[in-house]
Amino acid sequence: MHVLIVDDDSIDREHLKRTLWADDSSCRIVEAATVDEGLNCFSQARFDVMLLDYSMPQRDGIEMLMELRNGKRDHSTAIVMMSVSEEEQLALDCLRAGAQDFLPKSEINAPRLHRAILQAQTRFALEQELVKSYQRVKQLAESDSLTGLANRYLFDESLKFAVTGRKRSIGKLALILIDLDHFKYVNDHHGHAVGDQLLRKVANRMRGCLRGNEMFARLGGDEFAITLGYIDNPQDASRVAQRLLRVLEKPYEIDGAFINTGASIGIAIHPDNGDTVEELFKHADIALYRAKRHGRNQFCFFHQEMQTQFSRRYQLEVRLREAMHRNELVMHYQPVFESGQRDLVGFEALIRWSLDGRLCSPAEFIPVAEESALIHGIGRWVIEQAIGQLAIWHRSSGKALSMAINISAVQLNDPGLAAFLNSCLIFHGVAPAQVEIELTETALLDDAEEKLANIAAIHALGCLIALDDFGTGFSSISHLRSFPISIVKIDRSLMPPNEDDSRALALIRGVVLMVDALGLQLVGEGAETEAHTQLCQRLGIHRIQGYYLARPAACDDIEQRFFAPAAPVN
Incomplete structure (x- = not known):
């Protein structure tokens, strides 16, 4: 056993040494007469036990205990405090300061000292186990078990x-x-x-x-x-x-x-x-x-501007959620025409929101609906309304018209989307081939399994898949090969502003030739002028839609223009 004695009284130190050797002749002992000497010895060697006198000149034993406790202490030494005083309060102060036992000098003899050292070492070992247990609990409470980072x-x-x-x-x-x-x-x-x-x-x-x-x-x-x-x-x-x-x-x-x-x-x-x-x-x-x-x-x-925009977006989300229950969402339909004779062949379903007395464009609220997951409920409502309206117009016109329905990238994550679409087709008696599901290029960029499965399931129903806004992205050509696309809608941005723009004319001709070679149907969007409609006819674009021919309109306006019975001739 290696023991450090820190005591300013040389007679007391000699008594301690004789007592220790009487119990264990192999005991190695180091002496120090002051706190500073004791700290120096403690820093240079490892001790099993320290016998520390309470009362010493300049600095007492409790000060040494406090310095050891607050510094980089070697936590392997049990400490027994000693004093000529037998006051109970002094003993408690020494224990609170960090000693494992207290021994009055008047009681020091071989059996008593041996017992005090054993008790101090036992208490010290228990304290160390408690410290380790606390550290383990603290580690679990404050760290992330997967990465080891703070939690x-x-x-x-x-x-x-x-x-x-x-x-x-x-x-x-x-x-x-x-x-x-x-x-x-x-x-x-x-x-x-x-x-x-x-x-x-x-x-x-x-x-x-x-x-x-x-x-x-x-x-x-x-x-x-x-x-x-x-x-x-x-x-x-x-x-x-x-x-x-x-x-x-x-x-x-x-x-x-x-x-x-x-x-x-x-x-x-x-x-x-x-x-x-x-x-x-x-x-x-x-x-x-x-x-x-x-x-x-x-x-x-x-930035504060971001806070303002965030608050505005949040308010829009709240009002949009309320709009679904108040029936404030309405459907408009844009007619689609055959390019040759300009006969009506179908419609594109477009959602609108009657907000504060004005019709709110989808560009304003659909992104909010997508981010808040409201799009799933709204999207299903649009599908139900559009297919139901198509069935009504089939009966009114006696024609097999088509209905194009836009599906967002977020909706493709809905595992029940294809089943819901199928139930609407069956309920309203609409043939799947008369429904076109329009996807933007953004929806095709993510090859998540749910999206691919939904696209395949919609195609398997017999519905046509249309690629919307063709020509605005970077990988549309690869999409024509990778997905079951039947219809390509040429974006309005490809329409030449005038007949003199030779590069724009060459570009749209090239697109038409490529898509036609793949055996896909073509729809020209953004036909805003007579020149646009004639260009689509000359290029062999199958169908056209745009403000020149017909703007999106509510059901009543559509029916009055296209399905109202002709006035009798007198």
């Missing part, structure tokens, strides 16, 4: 402390929220085990972009957060965000598969964007939302 609780507490501390110093503080792009697709397509591996790899890459003194946490799912303390200006945060985006966009190899994922990042600055943790989180979240809206894989700062 939401620890991040929130750290941010509160940082915000409070910044108020007493100069500089700014940045809250950075990171959300992985298309992480749900990774889980759905590759499985949750691969998703977990991806999260660990993402955490490691982001950790490599940081200096090491930032608070970096996983908040849950695929959401991460970073606090940058005491930055000089917001550009410091933008540089970190740019580094994060660069490292995250590189592919990840997991179980033999290469997985691509970027991130969207929102940044809020304290005190510019909020005085409290709650305000910072709210504003960073709004900035993150804006980054996603701008196309993902980018970062945005919060």
